[in-house]
Amino acid sequence: MTIAGHAPFDTLFDTPFDTLVICGHGMVAQRLLERLVAQPGQPFRRIVVFNGETSPAYNRIQLSALLAGDASEDSLALQQSAWYRQHNIEVHQGDPVTAIHREAKTVSTASGQEQPYSHLVIATGSRSAQLGISGEDLDGVVGFRDLQDTRKLIDISQRHRRAVVIGGGFLGLEAAEGLRSRGMAVTVLHRSPHLLNRQLDPTGGTLLADALASRGLSIRTGTSPVALLGKTSVRAVQLDDETLISTDLVVVAAGITPNIRLAKAAGLVCDRAIAVDQRLQTSDPAIYAVGECCQVGEQTFGLVEPGYQQAEVLAQVLCDNTSTAAFEPAVIATRLKISGIPIFSCGQTQPDGDTESVIWQDHETRHYCRLLVRDQRLTGAVLVGETSDGPWYSERIQQADDISPYRAHLAFGKPYCDAA
Ligand SMILES: Cc1cc2nc3c(=O)[nH]c(=O)nc-3n(C[C@H](O)[C@H](O)[C@H](O)COP(=O)(O)OP(=O)(O)OC[C@H]3O[C@@H](n4cnc5c(N)ncnc54)[C@H](O)[C@@H]3O)c2cc1C
The missing domain is CATH 3.30.390.30 (FAD/NAD-linked reductase, C-terminal dimerisation domain)
Known part of the structure; x- marks a missing residue:
């Protein structure tokens, strides 16, 4: 579905030499678009965006507020459709890129489009990491990554009472708090001995756990699930000490996995994510990657701020091939x-x-x-x-x-x- 924008040029001019294609329309791709149109020498005659999700780019961070009932879906939009029209940006929602053909410089999409590009940006983000245990495909086992997941969680919270959240990092805790504020009895399972172990020391993590427990969350640290049990819907979580916890919902929030399948299939160099240099260029000089799907040196990213810094650099690089702009991973608070x-x-x-x-x-x-x-x-x-x-x-x-x-x-x- 094309939700906004139109081709600014006659198809006669639709050559592969001046078309920027962006694969993914999340927070970082949107920031890139905003920075590109703000550059004086924006060189592309066409900018075409394909997105896997059916909604235009939205503030993913606010999904926690949406789950908690503190924000509405409408308030999440990053730009209105008029903005895309105004800047002649063609956005195809719900039409993911299925393959990149590097020799032909085209991408294929799920709806069967073949789109030529002169420059391609991959901004496919991440997905919830899988646990690798039995029962993950049962009904009622949900990730916490996008609007669809959040709608599902809200729906289940209106029909059921018990939830288990797997993961005591910030995503898991936000999911747990959101579900608790919707009236569910929530248990958080965390493998490490203390919550938020990437951000906090043991004392900080214990203080947080005490405060959350006093608000009604049940928290179990130093434990891992070994199986999710149920016939068609999840009914219980089995822990590594044989404990069974009855539940109607399991939220899997145990980390993220960068979406690199497309890049790998196209033969781009990938490690944990798509390898890019400080100009965000992949191993193919016509293809760039930004946000949670990319890796700079040894570093991958799970927060939006480094992605925004990358978008800033890439906008300059795309507009001026001689630009010396370079992304330096910084200490992020x-x-x-x-x-x-x-x-x-x-x-x-x-x-x-x-x-x-x-x-x-x-x-x-x-x-x-x-x-x-x-x-x-x-x-x-x-x-x-x-x-x-x-x-x-x-x-x-x-x-x-x-x-x-x-x-x-x-x-x-x-x-x-x-x-x-
Ligand atoms: C609930 C929640 C709370 C968060 N809170 C914070 C916070 O407080 N602070 C913070 O810094 N960060 C937070 N984050 C992380 C932050 O949202 C991400 O760092 C940021 O969204 C990454 O942007 P991105 O553009 O790289 O990826 P995304 O925003 O994930 O966008 C990628 C898009 O690409 C699409 N896509 C994937 N494959 C394809 C394909 N083949 N073709 C076309 N499209 C495709 C996906 O559907 C998705 O829409 C939170 C994340 C979540 C889920």
Whole structure:
């Protein structure tokens, strides 16, 4: 279905030499489009976007708010259809690319279109990682990645009472909180000994678990499911210690897997994701990749901010082949609010042999701050409950400032350190 835009040029001009094709229309592809049309020398006569989903690009981050009943579907749209028309961008929703033909420089789509390209951008994002255990294909086993998943979760929450969420990372906790706020009794299973183990240290994770438990979530850490049980619909989760948990819904939120099938089938170099250089170019000079489907060096991405930085760089590269713009993976801070509890984390989260910890904790307010210092430089910050100084700590980490003049005040934040 083409929802917006029209071909700006007669088909006589539809040569493969001036057509940008974008495969995937998620948050990063949309940012790329916005940056491209803002560039003075936008060189493409046609921009054609194919998307697997049936809705135009939307704010995926807000799916958590939608699940919790705090946002409406309409409020998620990133642009209205008039915007695509205004910029002559052809968007084909619900028509995924099924193959890339590199020699012919064309892509095929599910509806049977053959679209030539001069430049191709792959922005296919990720999907929920599979658990690799029996029962994953039962009804009532749902990922938490897109609008379809979220609609399904809302629907099930209106008909059933019990849910198990597999994964105590930020996606799993947001799913759990959303379902709890819709009246479900929710159990969270997490393999690691503490929640949010990528963002928090054990104390931070335990504080968060206590706060969530006091709001009614049941949390089991250090445990993994070994099977999902049921005939056609899921009825129970079996754990590695033989425990059975009865349930009507299982949400699988145990990580993400980059969507690289197309790129692999086309013979592009892939590792965990599609390998790109700092200009976001793949092993084929006419093909680029951005967002969660790409890998720069050893690094893959699971947050939107690095994808936005990549979109910025790629817009410049596509508009000016001599551009020196380059994507530098940076230390990205994570700022979350789980059930109203603010969390901030940046840089190193666990101490090692070379780091010292500066810790401050207020048991009454459940505020917690752990700062990691190496050679009088801040290398990591974990904050729970009170996070307003997070961006300031993040700047200190990125700039590798010498903190010795105000080290004694470090845990109290910027105002105290400035005064010192
Ligand atoms: C519930 C939830 C909450 C989140 N919260 C946060 C947060 O608080 N902070 C944060 O930084 N990040 C958050 N994220 C992650 C963030 O949404 C992603 O980092 C971001 O969306 C990645 O953008 P992307 O464009 O690379 O991929 P996506 O947004 O996933 O878009 C990829 C698109 O490509 C489509 N596609 C796939 N294959 C094909 C194909 N063959 N042909 C055509 N189209 C295809 C997909 O259907 C999808 O629409 C959250 C994610 C979820 C699911």
